Every structure is written in C-alpha cells, then in structure tokens.
Amino acid sequence: MRHALLAIMVAGLAALAAGVVTNDFYLRILFNIGIYFLCASGMNVLLGYAGQKSLGQAGLFAAGAYGAALLTTSAWDLGPWTALVLSTAIAALCGVLIAAPSLRVRGPSLAMVTLAFGIVVEKVVTEAEVFGGAMGIYAIKPLTLGGEPLDMRQWVWLVIALGLGLHLLLRNLLTGRYGRAFLSLQADEIAAGAVGVPVHRTKVLAFVIAAATCGLAGALVAQQNQYINSDFINFNLSIFILLLVLFGGAGSLAGPVLGAVTLTVVSALVARWAWIEHFVQGALLLFALYVMPKGLAGVLDGLFRARRGEAPRRAEAPSADARLPVRAGAARDTPLLQAEALNKAYGGVRPARDVSARLTLGHIHALIGPNGAGKSTLINMLSGVVRPDSGRILFQGQPLGRAAPHAICDRGIARTFQNLRLFRDLSVRDNVLLGQHARMRNGFLSSLLGLPRAWREERAAEARVSEILRFLGLSALADQPAGALPYGLQRRVELARALATEPYLLLLDEPAAGLNPQETAELGKLLLRIRDQGITILLVEHHMDLVMAISDHVIVLDYGATIAEGAPAAVQADPRVMAAYLGTDDAAAEEASAEPELAVRA
Amino acid sequence: MLATTLQALVSGLAIGGVYALIALSFSITFTTTRTLNFAQGEFIGVGAFLGVTVLYALSSGGEGGSFAALAPAASEGFRYPAAALAVGAALGTLGLLLFLAAIRPFAGKPGMSWVMSTIGFGIILQSLGLAVWGPAPVNMPSPFGDDVLRLGGAGVRPQEVAVLVVAVLLMAGLDFVMRRTRLGKAMRAVAYDPNVAALMGINVTAIMLGAFALSSALAGVGGVLVAPIASASLFMGMGIALKAFSGAILGGLDNPRGCIFGGFALGLLESGVALWQAQWREIAVFLLIILVLAIRPNGLFGRRALDKV
Numbered sequence: 001m002r003h004a005l006l007a008i009m010v011a012g013l014a015a016l017a018a019g020v021v022t023n024d025f026y027l028r029i030l031f032n033i034g035i036y037f038l039c040a041s042g043m044n045v046l047l048g049y050a051g052q053k054s055l056g057q058a059g060l061f062a063a064g065a066y067g068a069a070l071l072t073t074s075a076w077d078l079g080p081w082t083a084l085v086l087s088t089a090i091a092a093l094c095g096v097l098i099a100a101p102s103l104r105v106r107g108p109s110l111a112m113v114t115l116a117f118g119i120v121v122e123k124v125v126t127e128a129e130v131f132g133g134a135m136g137i138y139a140i141k142p143l144t145l146g147g148e149p150l151d152m153r154q155w156v157w158l159v160i161a162l163g164l165g166l167h168l169l170l171r172n173l174l175t176g177r178y179g180r181a182f183l184s185l186q187a188d189e190i191a192a193g194a195v196g197v198p199v200h201r202t203k204v205l206a207f208v209i210a211a212a213t214c215g216l217a218g219a220l221v222a223q224q225n226q227y228i229n230s231d232f233i234n235f236n237l238s239i240f241i242l243l244l245v246l247f248g249g250a251g252s253l254a255g256p257v258l259g260a261v262t263l264t265v266v267s268a269l270v271a272r273w274a275w276i277e278h279f280v281q282g283a284l285l286l287f288a289l290y291v292m293p294k295g296l297a298g299v300l301d302g303l304f305r306a307r308r309g310e311a312p313r314r315a316e317a318p319s320a321d322a323r324l325p326v327r328a329g330a331a332r333d334t335p336l337l338q339a340e341a342l343n344k345a346y347g348g349v350r351p352a353r354d355v356s357a358r359l360t361l362g363h364i365h366a367l368i369g370p371n372g373a374g375k376s377t378l379i380n381m382l383s384g385v386v387r388p389d390s391g392r393i394l395f396q397g398q399p400l401g402r403a404a405p406h407a408i409c410d411r412g413i414a415r416t417f418q419n420l421r422l423f424r425d426l427s428v429r430d431n432v433l434l435g436q437h438a439r440m441r442n443g444f445l446s447s448l449l450g451l452p453r454a455w456r457e458e459r460a461a462e463a464r465v466s467e468i469l470r471f472l473g474l475s476a477l478a479d480q481p482a483g484a485l486p487y488g489l490q491r492r493v494e495l496a497r498a499l500a501t502e503p504y505l506l507l508l509d510e511p512a513a514g515l516n517p518q519e520t521a522e523l524g525k526l527l528l529r530i531r532d533q534g535i536t537i538l539l540v541e542h543h544m545d546l547v548m549a550i551s552d553h554v555i556v557l558d559y560g561a562t563i564a565e566g567a568p569a570a571v572q573a574d575p576r577v578m579a580a581y582l583g584t585d586d587a588a589a590e591e592a593s594a595e596p597e598l599a600v601r602a
Numbered sequence: 603m604l605a606t607t608l609q610a611l612v613s614g615l616a617i618g619g620v621y622a623l624i625a626l627s628f629s630i631t632f633t634t635t636r637t638l639n640f641a642q643g644e645f646i647g648v649g650a651f652l653g654v655t656v657l658y659a660l661s662s663g664g665e666g667g668s669f670a671a672l673a674p675a676a677s678e679g680f681r682y683p684a685a686a687l688a689v690g691a692a693l694g695t696l697g698l699l700l701f702l703a704a705i706r707p708f709a710g711k712p713g714m715s716w717v718m719s720t721i722g723f724g725i726i727l728q729s730l731g732l733a734v735w736g737p738a739p740v741n742m743p744s745p746f747g748d749d750v751l752r753l754g755g756a757g758v759r760p761q762e763v764a765v766l767v768v769a770v771l772l773m774a775g776l777d778f779v780m781r782r783t784r785l786g787k788a789m790r791a792v793a794y795d796p797n798v799a800a801l802m803g804i805n806v807t808a809i810m811l812g813a814f815a816l817s818s819a820l821a822g823v824g825g826v827l828v829a830p831i832a833s834a835s836l837f838m839g840m841g842i843a844l845k846a847f848s849g850a851i852l853g854g855l856d857n858p859r860g861c862i863f864g865g866f867a868l869g870l871l872e873s874g875v876a877l878w879q880a881q882w883r884e885i886a887v888f889l890l891i892i893l894v895l896a897i898r899p900n901g902l903f904g905r906r907a908l909d910k911v
Contacts, residue, residue: 053717101892104899108638109855111717112847113895115640116888119844127881235840239721246718275732282725289719290707 003253004168010257011164018156027152031224033264034159035217040244040256041166042213047242048250049179050206051186052102053111056118057214058237060098062125063091064215065222065232070130072141072223080141084219091215092208099207103200118238126230136229140222155224162220163257166213171253172450176458177440182206183251184423184434191421193405194383195414196438196501200404205444214241236278240267243281247288249297258296311480315473315489318526322471324533325439325464327412327502334397336361336505336536337382337413342391344377344560351377352388353560359505364527364537366547366568369557370580375540376418378557379507382538383415384408396504410438414503416494418510418540424483428493431482432468435500436461465500472496472526488519499530506530508539512546524550548572556580605755610873612753616762618869619769620828624846625853625861626773627820632855633793634813637709637716639700641724642821642846646839648696648727649689649825651735654742654834656685674743677830682745686826690819696727697818701811731836739838744830761830768827772820773862780858789813793856841884845872848891854904864901 018030039057046052067087071078078086101113125131142149143158150158173179181202184192193199222228240263248259263284270276292299330336337359344352351374359365367375380386382393384405393400395411403411414435423431440461442454469475472492477485482493491511498506511527512520524546531537541547547554547568554571556564558580564571571577624642632638639645657676658669667673677685704719746760780786791799792809800806825839832838849868853860868887875883894901 051713053714055717055721101895105895107714108632108640108717109851109895109899111640111714112844112851113892116844116848116891119840120885120888123881123884236725239725242718274737275729278725278729278732282722282727282729285722285725286704286719289715289722293715 003171007164007167007171011160015157015160018153018160024152027156029264029268030156031152031159032268033260034156034163035221036241036244036264037163037256037260038159038166038217038220039214039241040248040260041163041170042210043241043245044248044250044252044256045170045174045182046206046210047245048252048255049174049182049186050203051182052203052206053114053242054098054207054210055111055115055235055238055242056098056121057210057241058233058235059118059121060091060094060211060214061218061221061237061241062121062233063094063211064088064218065228066125066131066137066218067091067215068219068222069137069140069228073137073139080143080223083141084143084216084223087219088212088216091218092212094215095208095211096204098211099204102203102207115235115238118235122230122233122235125233132229134230136227136231138227140226140228142223142226150224155220159220162216167253167257168450169448170209172454173444173448174253176447176454177437177442177461178202178205178444178447180426180430180434181437183426183430184437187423187425188421190385190405191417191423192434194385194409194417194421195435195497196406196409197434198404198406236281239285240281243285243288245295247284247295249295252295252297252301254300255295255297258300262296311484312476313486315492316476318473318529319470322467324468324471324499324530324535325502326534327504330361330412330504330534331396332361334394335359336396338394339378339382340392340394342378342381342388342393344374344381344386344388351560352381354391355557355560355562357555357562357565359536359538360553361504361536362531362534363552364531364539364550366551366554367538367540367557368542368544368547368554369563372559373557373580374560375557376509377560379415379509379538379540383413383507406438409501409503412502412504413507414498414501414505415507416491416498416509416511418513420487420490420494422482422490422494422497425481427479428474428482428485428496429462429465429469429478431493432465432496432500433461435497436465439464439500439502468496468499471499471529488515491515495526499535503535505536505538508537508541510540510542512541512543520546606877608754609756609758610877611870612756612758612766613762614870614873615866616765616831616869617828617872618866619766620824620842620865621846621849621869622862622865623769623772623820623824623827624843625850625865626776626858627817627824628847628850629855629858629861630776630789630820631813631817632850633858634789635705635709635810637705638720638855639697639724639814639817639821640717640720641700641727642817643839643841643843644724644728644731644836645693645696645818645821646825646828646842647834647836648731648839649693649822650742650829650834650838651731651740651825651836652689652692652822653685653826653829654740655735656688657681657742660684670738670740672741672743674747677743677745679745682826686823689822689826693822694815694819697814697816698811700818701814705810705814728836735836737836739833739835741833742826742829759831765827765831768823772823776816777858777862845884845887848887851891851901852894854901857901857903860901860903863903 018027021027043057046054064087067090068083071083071086072080098114098117102110126133181197184197185203189199244259244263245255247263249255266280267277270280288295335358339357342352342355355378369375377386381388384403400408440457442457446454469478474492474496482490512523515523520543527537527550551568554568555562556571556577563576563580564574628638657672660681661676667676700723704723705716708715708719744761746764750757751760788804789809791804792806796806845868846865849864850861852867853864872883872887875886
C-alpha cells in the first residue's frame with residue numbers, strides 16, 4: 001500500500017509540474033520521460049526479471065508507431081484511440097515473433113538474433129514503400145479529447161497517467177506468482193521447469209509485455225508528432241531502452257522511473273552534439289556495468305537500508321506437529337509409477353538399457369549402483385528433463401508421453417538435483433514459494449489487476465510454505481538468500497522446494513551428498529516423516545547405511561541395466577550386486593573386455 | 603544470364619570472404635573465452651577510416667588528393683598493404699584494450715554483462731570516430747584501379763578478386779596455426795577448459811589477450827579490404843558484422859572451419875537474392891538464420907552442448 005501511495009504521489013507531483021511549466025521545451029522533456037518510462041517498465045520485466053537480453057526493442061517501438069500511423073492514415077481510417085489500442089496489440093504480437101527464437105537458442109546467439117530483428121525492422125521501414133521510408137508518414141491522427149486534439153500539457157498528463165497505471169499493474173504482477181516465475185527463468189531454466197514453471201510460456205509472456213509497452217510508447221510518439229519516419233527507428237534506440245533499465249536498476253520496481261528521469265534529462269542536456277550524446281550513452285553504459293551493477297535503485301537501496309544484524313546460519317529442530325500439504329486422491333489400485341523398457345543412449349554411452357521399474361504408493365524406493373550406472377539418467381527421464389529414446393512411463397496408470405518437465409511436476413512428480421539447482425539470489429521463502437507455482441490458481445489477469453483471488457491464493461501459498469519450512473526446521477532462515485546458506489541447508493531448501501509442489505512422488509538425486517554423518521542421520525529421519533505424510537520417495541544414494549535403514553525396496557543398476565531389486569536385505573545378499581560393487585574374478589575379466597567409454601560417468 | 607550469374611558468384615565470393623574472415627574472428631574469441639565482441643561492426647568501420655587516414659598520410663606529397671576524395675594514386679604500390687598492416691596493428695592493440703576493459707571484468711559471470719560492455723565500448727569508439735572523421739562516407743581507392751575485368755562476359759572488379767585472395771590466404775594461415783602449431787594447441791586447450799589449461803602451464807590470460815588482439819585485427823583488415831568495394835563509413839560495419847555472425851551461427855560458432863564455410867555461404871546467398879530483389883537481401887538472410895536456429899540451434903557443424911543435470 002505504501003508503495004502505491006508513493007507512486008501516486010510521484011505521478012501527482014509530475015502532473016503538477018506539468019501544470020505549472022509553460023515552456024514547451026520542458027513539457028516535451030516531461031513527455032519524453034513518460035515515453036521512456038513506458039519502454040523501460042516493460043523492458044524491466046524482460047531484462048530485470050526474466051533475464052532475457054533483447055537488443056531489438058526499436059523494432060517493437062516501430063511496430064507500435066507504424067501501426068498507429070497506418071491505421072489512422074490509410075484506407076482503414078480508424079479513430080485515434082482505437083488505433084492506439086490496436087497498435088499496442090500489434091506490437092505485442094510482434095513480441096511473440098521475437099520470443100520464438102528465444103525458445104531454441106540462448107546466450108550470445110539470442111542477443112544477436114534480437115539485434116538482427118531490430119535491424120531487419122529498420123531496413124523494412126526504410127525500404128518498403130508502404131512505410132514511406134525516409135519521407136515518412138504524415139498526418140497521423142493525434143489523440144483527441146471531446147473532438148479537440150490534445151495540447152502538449154494534456155499529452156504529458158496522459159503519459160503520466162498511463163505510466164502510473166502501468167507501474168501499478170506491473171507491481172501487482174511482479175510481486176506475486178508471475179514475478180517469481182520470471183526470476184526463476186533468469187536464475188535457472190531447468191530448475192524452473194522442474195518446479196512447475198512453464199518455461200516457454202512464461203518467457204513468451206515476458207517478451208510480450210516488453211513488446212506491448214514499447215509498442216504503446218511508439219504509437220504515442222507517432223500520434224503526438226503526427227509524423228513518423230525511419231530515422232526514429234535505429235539501433236541506438238534499442239540500446240537506449242536497455243540502458244534505461246540497466247542504469248535505473250534492473251529487477252527493481254523503482255529502476256525504470258529512476259532510469260527514465262536521469263537519462264532523459266542527461267540526453268536533453270547533451271543533445272546539441274550528436275556524437276557527444278552517443279559518447280555519453282556508451283560511457284554511462286560502461287559506468288553502470290562497472291560501478292553499479294544494480295543501477296541507481298541499488299545504490300539508493302544501499303544508502304537507505306540499515307545494516308542488518310548477523311543472520312542465523314543454523315536450522316532449528318524440525319517441528320513434529322507441522323504437516324506437509326498433500327494432494328488427495330492417489331489411486332491405490334495401480335502402481336504409482338511404472339517404467340517399461342526405457343532406453344537412452346548418448347553416442348556410444350548407454351546409461352539406460354531396457355530399464356523397468358515399479359514404484360509403490362507410500363514406499364521409500366532406493367536406486368543404487370556404481371558411478372555411471374545410469375541412476376541420474378533414470379531420474380532425469382522420470383522427471384522429463386531427458387527424453388527416453390524408447391520405452392514408456394506410466395504414472396498413476398496414465399502415460400507421461402512427451403510431457404514437458406513443468407507438466408510432469410503438475411501431475412505430481414517432484415525432484416531435487418544432484419548438483420544443487422537453487423535460485424541462489426532469491427530468498428529461501430521465494431524458492432519454496434516457486435514450488436507452489438503450479439499449485440496456485442490465479443491467472444495472468446487476476447494477478448495483473450491485483451484481484452482478491454490473486455491475493456487469497458498468495459496468502460494460502462504463503463501459509464502452506466511456512467508449514468513446509470516448519471516441517472523442515474527452516475523457518476528462521478526464510479528471508480535469507482538461498483545461495484548464502486551452508487551447503488547442507490541448501491540441500492534441505494531444495495527438498496522444501498520440491499515438497500512445495502505437493503508431489504505424489506518425490507525423486508531425490510543424492511540428497512545426502514556432501515552431508516556429514518549427523519546431517520545424514522537427520523535426513524534419514526526427515527525422509528521417513530515425509531513418507532509417513534503419504535509421499536512416495538525414489539532416492540538415489542551412495543550412503544549404504546542410510547539406504548538400508550530407510551528403504552522399503554531397493555533397485556540396483558549397473559551399466560544402464562537393472563541387475564537386482566527387492567527388499568534391502570535380499571539385495572545386500574545378492575551376488576551380482578556384490579560383484580558390481582566390489583568386483584569378482586569373473587566381473588573383473590568382464591570389465592576389462594568392456595568398452596572403456598562405458599566407464600564414463602553419466 | 604550466365605554473365606550475371608557469374609558476376610553474382612564472384613561478388614558473392616568476395617563479400618563472402620569478408621564475412622568468413624569476420625565470422626572466423628568471432629569464432630576465435632568465442633572458442634577461447636566464451637565471449638565475443640558485439641562491437642565488431644564498429645571495429646570494422648573504424649578500421650576502414652583508419653585505413654583511409656593512413657593512405658592520406660602516406661600520400662600527402664601531393665598526388666594523393668584530399669581526405670574526402672583520395673586519388674587512385676594514394677593506394678598504389680606499397681601503400682595499401684602498409685595501410686592494411688598498420689590498421690591491423692592498431693586495431694589489434696584496441697582489441698587488447700577491449701579485452702581488459704570490457705571482457706575480463708565480466709567474462710564467466712552470470713548475466714552476460716560483456717554483451718552490454720562491448721556494445722558500450724563500440725558506442726564510445728563510434729562516437730569518437732564521428733567526432734574525428736564526421737558522419738559522411740569516404741571513398742577509398744582500390745590499389746588495382748577501378749577498371750572492370752572481363753571474365754567470360756561478366757564484369758568483375760579487381761578489388762573483389764583481391765579481397766577473396768587475401769581473405770583465403772589469411773584464413774588458410776590461421777587454420778594452419780590453429781591446427782599445426784603449439785600456439786594453436788594451447789588455444790584449443792584454453793577453449794576446451796581454461797582451468798585445466800592453466801594447470802598444464804598454459805598462460806591463459808595471454809592466450810585470451812592474443813585471441814582478442816587477433817580478432818580485432820581481423821576486423822580492421824576486413825574494413826580495409828571491403829572499403830574500396832563499398833565506401834568507408836562508420837556505419838558500414840554493423841551490417842557486415844551481423845551477417846558475419848549469422849555465417850558463424852550457420853556454421854557453428856565453436857567450429858572455425860564451419861564459420862568460414864558459413865561466411866562464404868552467406869555471401870553467395872546474399873548476392874543470389876540480390877539478383878532477384880536487391881532490397882530484400884538482408885531480410886532473406888536473417889530469415890534463413892532464424893530458420894537454421896530453429897532447426898539446429900548449434901549451427902550446421904556445431905557441437906551439441908549437453909547441459910548436464
């Protein structure tokens with residue numbers, strides 16, 4: 001609430017300033033600040049939250065600007081307000097277009113593709129006749145109020161109102177379920193998918209938000225000038241939009257406004273000399289990267305925040321009365337999960353050869369085997385991170401088919417990772433809340449508008465998360481960044497995050513790796529308590545005493561094939577298992593003749 | 603018809619040679635540092651202008667003409683190769699600066715800040731270039747004159763042949779160094795794993811510095827090569843660098859020979875499309891790249907990166 005009041009006050013002051021100022025030059029600066037704020041707000045969602053670098057925002061600005069131009073001047077001859085809305089929608093559609101390659105490529109290639117997109121749009125509006133090239137399009141209808149075109153002051157008021165509205169909407173969105181999902185993409189896409197965030201859809205959404213706000217800004221500029229030509233659209237605009245976010249503070253709600261105000265004023269001061277303007281932009285970009293990686297917002301935050309006391313570094317004892325949220329209605333008549341004849345090969349290495357497994361509801365299953373036996377590959381196949389080459393997986397009697405990791409998570413399979421994949425910069429609470437992502441039912445619109453439904457879902461998720469944290473004894477650490485915790489506690493946070501997806505089946509990939517004996521014993525007790533809450537566990541582990549103490553059923557893999565399974569004691573006595581672990585005379589001979597590449601760790 | 607096709611083939615190979623050279627320059631830094639210079643376009647433009655400046659300085663005896671309109675005599679004899687060498691050296695030094703200022707602080711850290719820092723470096727470089735040379739394009743005379751050679755009915759400019767020959771020689775030399783020398787082996791070791799390379803006694807920083815110096819020098823020489831065909835402009839580099847990068851993506855960024863192939867393929871494609879519709883050539887090229895990325899994200903000859911979970 002305080003944030004909203006502050007935003008309204010800032011907007012009110014700006015509107016007041018516009019009312020007092022009579023000089024057209026200053027009004028234009030205020031207008032530009034508003035325009036750049038719109039661009040930066042959307043870009044902040046894409047760059048600061050979702051972590052996607054787009055170097056082609058000028059192309060989306062163009063989509064909005066030329067959309068408004070053509071819709072009001074050509075045969076369509078639409079009204080200016082309709083054209084404004086439609087051209088924003090057109091830009092949003094173009095956002096889907098620019099998002100498409102991001103689903104396949106990442107890193108520098110993605111940055112280059114977005115850059116190419118901006119350049120192509122620049123070429124198209126310069127070359128194609130319908131856009132008027134350098135001549136441009138004249139007589140674009142300006143927005144009107146009661147039949148009269150807006151005057152400069154009204155334009156400023158309009159962009160302030162739009163900016164305030166956009167800021168409040170994005171704040172609703174970013175402080176809840178969707179904001180966390182965007183941040184999870186930035187941190188680790190594989191982990192995001194595994195905790196139930198639909199990676200592709202969320203990424204496209206971020207691109208579309210950035211596209212729509214840039215398009216809106218472009219349309220406003222075209223309508224205010226009543227003229228647009230290809231000189232407006234260039235690479236420098238794309239960079240400037242990025243700079244607004246980086247300089248203001250990427251991933252901060254205050255960043256866009258700080259960036260827009262500072263940079264617009266600086267640009268206006270040096271605009272008389274074209275090369276100095278560029279020089280200053282380049283210098284500010286480097287300055288922001290070197291000196292204030294969190295932008296102006298980060299600097300201000302550091303100034304005003306009181307120094308915190310020493311943060312707790314230890315977990316408290318798990319609360320015995322805490323209960324995990326669980327889903328009702330697991331079918332008891334079929335096996336929980338049935339894997340049939342799974343195969344997977346990476347070149348000559350075959351970490352899965354006709355592997356079959358059957359998991360029973362309410363049991364702790366252990367998956368053991370020497371290094372390179374294919375244990376992690378099996379976990380990866382069950383959780384959808386890796387697709388089997390052949391074979392099928394039935395979960396509660398239904399085939400998983402080619403479902404994506406987030407869909408599998410939604411069906412009730414959760415996992416942890418052998419090499420921790422926490423969202424390190426997010427707090428423990430946010431990490432675990434991300435596990436609740438797929439369990440929350442508030443959609444995009446209710447989150448954006450801040451409807452009561454979104455608010456209720458957020459509260460309910462928070463309540464469930466604090467219960468999970470209590471269950472694991474992590475409550476005191478809830479507000480610390482997950483990456484700052486000691487290793488053993490990070491493992492436990494990952495477990496909490498997986499439990500927050502309310503799974504039927506929990507896949508744990510070496511949960512005791514790196515834990516000391518005492519921590520390992522505590523983990524064993526925890527896993528038994530989790531099972532007692534009705535959650536089935538499949539555990540990959542090398543600590544044999546842990547495995548033998550808690551498992552109901554053990555599966556042994558070697559060279560990608562199941563060599564034994566059954567009750568712990570029976571498996572322990574199995575000669576093939578002993579051979580696989582310790583080697584016998586026969587096995588040693590066999591191993592010597594086997595292809596050496598099979599020894600590569602999978 | 604045959605003549606125009608032949609002509610398109612030769613000019614496609616010539617511009618493709620430049621793309622291949624720049625694509626290789628991307629590959630050199632990407633394989634050794636996992637980063638690349640997003641300001642390579644500005645380096646090309648500055649290289650071209652530096653070339654013009656050197657030619658002007660060398661020929662200021664009188665017959666050279668003014669800076670904005672150098673006479674053909676200005677690039678005769680030793681002057682053009684001298685200019686190319688000087689530009690290569692100057693840009694190579696700039697590449698060292700780029701690595702120290704914009705790459706090293708950010709390489710290997712999450713967030714890919716080096717994309718932004720190299721862009722910032724390029725913007726500064728370009729604005730300084732604008733301050734010194736102004737925005738107007740300048741002609742650079744070809745050392746071989748502008749008389750059109752007749753080749754089976756097709757008119758070919760001698761500079762196009764020269765570009766092709768020089769580019770191929772340079773790339774063959776680099777390929778030899780990469781595959782047959784100790785230095786090349788060290789570079790490939792750093793590319794594979796810098797930490798292990800350091801443990802084996804390879805000076806990783808020196809290799810990375812060398813990679814950036816070499817890559818930037820190639821950009822400068824590319825600018826000097828291409829300037830007589832088009833004309834020197836501070837804005838000419840962006841398009842070339844983008845297409846060269848597209849060529850590198852096509853062939854696989856981590857495969858130098860693939861990059862060379864991709865560069866040539868792109869040059870040929872571009873001049874082929876230009877035969878049909880000149881103004882759509884950029885758009886056709888970039889659409890092709892997006893298509894290739896959609897089907898094979900690591901290029902035609904790139905290794906598949908396995909994300910180990």
